[in-house]
Amino acid sequence: MSAGLDFDIEQVSRPGFKLAHFKDAALPVYQLTVKVLTLEKKPINPIEEGCLRAIDAGLGRTSEIREFLGLEDVVLTTVLASLNSQELINYMGASDGEATASLTLKGRAAVDLAHMSVPEERIIKLMFDPFLKRVVFHQSGLLWKAKEVRSEGKMEVPLCGAKRPEIEDVLLEDIDAALERLRRPNEDSKELLAIRRIERREMLFVPCTMLYFRSETGNETQVAFYLDNRISVEHENSFRDLGGMDEVGAKHVLADQFSEVVNQAALGQSEKSQLLHLQNLTGGISTEVKSEDTLPTPVVNPTLKNIRCHEHPGLLEDALINSKERLMIISPWIRHQVVTDRFVRNLETLLRNGIKVYIGYGLVDEDGKNKAGGKLAITPKADRDLKDLEKRFKNFTFTFIGNTHRKVLVSDSRYAITTSFNWLSFKGDPRDKPRDEAGIYITKSDYIDSTFTDCLDLIQRGYAH
Known part of the structure; x- marks a missing residue:
């Protein structure tokens, strides 16, 4: 085990590069509170099941069903109207004034399975990784809030332009997988019909170690993330493609200026000259005489x-x-x-x-x-x-x-x-x-x-x- 690291350097070694620096960090994830529409399987109550089975047996007129089940007119009318609204039967009036009923395909399936499918809205919580652009699964107890990240002195990994998730970014198959994970033992699986809306987004953080590698022969640098007992190649590739290496100072590895560069995480190489000028402006850099031809220009931090x-x-x-x-x-x-x-x-x-x-x-x-x-x-x-x-x-x-x-x-x-x-x-x-x-x-x-x-x-x- 290497000093300051939770793993041996050999675990993360890569050919042609050496580990130049590391920093305790935290990768952002969004906890989404999402309203979805699912198809729930619910048992049919005994009276409704009796009506469906009577119709399935060939009793189509309401008088026949009433006599067979021994129900009052007002009760039977209410039950048949409910079954019709659920699209389990076709309920129609007749020329002689007596209504008739027949099973729909959905009604026949309900008779066979003794349950019916009902649309239902529900609220679920998901974790969305803005770098991987998909739903991920983390134990909630291992996630940190921004205040905790700062109090522990960890670096918040910048989003680097990764947008907060919208409905179209969340795949239906990811929701299906989440619903399956949330399903209780012996509970029927639920069919996802639609994602209604994202009710709330909360940014949380996954603790990790950010690793800076530099080439043993050239100027190339790489940034990797160690979490879940491994280097996440997906996070590394996405972070690089979003320009994240500049934002965390990877180009400055060769100058061994990590403490300053990481604190100034948003500064890229293109702003370096402006930063140096700014330090002169505010008295942060003293001017030295390099040769006899260079005039001294002391900085006095002017008002x-x-x-x-x-x-x-x-x-x-x-x-x-x-x-x-x-x-x-x-x-x-x-x-x-x-x-x-x-x-x-x-x-x-x-x-x-x-x-x-x-x-x-x-x-x-x-x-x-x-x-x-x-x-x-x-x-x-x-x-x-x-x-x-x-x-x-x-x-x-x-x-x-x-x-x-x-x-x-x-x-x-x-x-x-x-x-x-x-x-x-x-x-x-x-x-x-x-x-x-x-x-x-x-x-x-x-x-x-x-x-x-x-x-x-x-x-x-x-x-x-």
Whole structure:
């Protein structure tokens, strides 16, 4: 047994790679509360069975059935009407005023088996794995809630764009298998007719060990998951295909920077230069003189600093990942090209950790239409994603202001930025055509607090002259 591991390294060894790092982690699964429609087999009560057997014996007129069974007219009429509604008999009037009855195919089967099939709605609980995209089975006592994962210091494996399940994602054969597992001894199996709806989704976590491997000869890295006493190849392949390796810092294995990279799980290689610039901006990296031709540029962590267009995306990324208490974003427009699935995942992580998040947006025409110069305030996908978070988290305030042209970002008491950069509608990619945007980055606590308070007032009461 290797120190810190619940298994021998030989168990997980792979040719051409060596285990470079491991981390206690937790894979997300959804516990679904689902309403389904099943076909239940129920015993026929004695009077109904007597009527069916009488009809099967050739007694078709109601007077014949009544005399044979010795039933009152009102009782027989009620029973025959019930059997007709269950499609067990054909119950018809006659020209002489006396009704007749005959068995349907369903009625004949009920006579043979002494039971009838009745549609019935029921509620069942399922576990759905967003990486495997199917129903899975876990012992409920071994699953953790997000709070328990954090308290134990485990890493929540990011969803990496894996969507929460909808009805169409749950296969009928998976429901059938779940119903079979839930069936009591000596209970008849139930036929599944349809999935009505998903009543509730709760994210739980399966404890695992996340393993980082690196090539012995090149730069290739791999991430694997050890759970249920084995490496799950399915989870490994799905996680890789979803781009998860970048999100948990697999590309940084060669630099042996795991403690920082795993804590900054949402940062990929493409953001590395922005992160390095951000650390310079906030005083996180000191500048050394490399040669006589290089001028010293000491960082003094200034209270006030000008920032350019290409510096904004890194700051927004930092705020989404590192805010600990509060996050404020004011942006006239919101686009799904900026509020991407990854942005939404990072925002959801903040909300799950209890951070208060405020987003205010919206600039409309003078006639009150939700457009300014023909430009929508928010694209439909971004609107759906953010409103979904607002419904699920009480610590998220998402407000349409309607007449704001402010562009503000506030993260905790670390910094406030007032700028011309549209935070949630412009990517600011340095590879695109240059665009002049400038902002003021401030770290003075009094100004940060006053900026936050002013923006909060704007969100709560709007702006008026």
